[in-house]
Amino acid sequence: MTRASSRSLALIALTSVLLGAGSPRVGSAPQAGKADFDQGHALWSEVLRTCVKGDGFDYGLLKQDRSKLDAYLAALHAVTPAELEGWSQPQRFAFWINAYNAHTIQLVVENYPLKSIRKLDGAFGINTVFDKEFIPMQAHHPDGKDDKLSLNDIEHEILRKKFKDARVHAAINCASRSCPPLRSEAFVADRLEAQLQEQMKTFVGDPTRNRIDPSQKKLGLSEIFKWFAEDFERDAKSVKEFVIRFAPPEKADFIRTAQLGYLDYDWDLNDVRK
Secondary structure, three states: OOHHHHHHHHHHHHHHHHHHOOOOOOOOOOOOOOOOOOOOOHHHHHHHHHHEEOOEEOHHHHHHOOHHHHHHHHHHHHOOHHHHHOOOHHHHHHHHHHHHHHHHHHHHHHOOOOOEHHHHOOHHHOOOHHHOOOEOOHHHOOOOOOOOEOHHHHHHHHHHHHHOOHHHHHOOOOOEOOOOOOOOOOOOHHHHHHHHHHHHHHHHOOOOOOEOOHHHOEEEEOOHHHHOHHHHHHHHOOHHHHHHHHOOHHHHHHHHHOEEEEOOOOOEEOEOOO
C-alpha cells in the first residue's frame, strides 16, 4: 500500500469517528427528556391529604415544609399550551381546577399567618387579591398577553368560559370559611364527573353554607349562587332548579316555592380551627 493510500484510509477513519462522536453508543442510555405530566396529580393529593382537616386547611403545617407543593407547582408551570391541547377535556378541566386551588394555597402560605385572604387586596380595594398576577404561566394567558396569570384569569377566563360547568363553583376554593371546602384529594380526569357531583351535593347540603330548611320558611343560599347566577341558569334554567338537582328530593317543593335569600359571605381564612 502506498503512503498516499494509507493517508486516505486514516482520513476516512478519522472522519467516521468525528461524525459518530455525537451519537450514543450501542447500549448506552438515551438522553433524558421531559417527563410526562402526572395526570394523577399525586403530589397535590399528598398535600391535601396531609393538610385538609374537616372543612379547614392547615396552612401552618404546610408552611413548615412546602417542598411537595413547590414541586407540584413547578410541574404545572412546565406544561406547555401544545401539551395541554393534546389532553382530553376532563384532563384539562382537572388541571385548571387543581391549578387554581394550589396557587390559592401558595398565596396564603407565603403570607401566613393571615386572618383573611382579602387582607391581600390592593390599596383602596381597587384590585383584589384575585386580580394579582403572580402565576408564571404566561404562555397560557387567555388574552395572549405576556403577563403572569391571576386567579381571576383562571376562574373567569379559563374555567368558566372554556368548560361551562357550574359545578366548578363547588370545586374551586378561595381560602375562606364560606367557600366549598377543599377535597382531601386532587381532581383527576377519570373520576372528575363523580368528584364534581359529590362536591356540589355536599356543598348544597351543608347547613353552614346553604340553609334549606322548610321549617324556616325561607331559602338561604350561599352568595356564590347569586354571584354566578348566569352559570347556574345556563345549566338548569334557574338557580332554584340547579339547587334541586343536588338537594334531597323531599325538599324540592320547598325550594321551588320558598322566598329566596342569600347568606352573608364569611371571608375569614379557612384555617384549621384550634
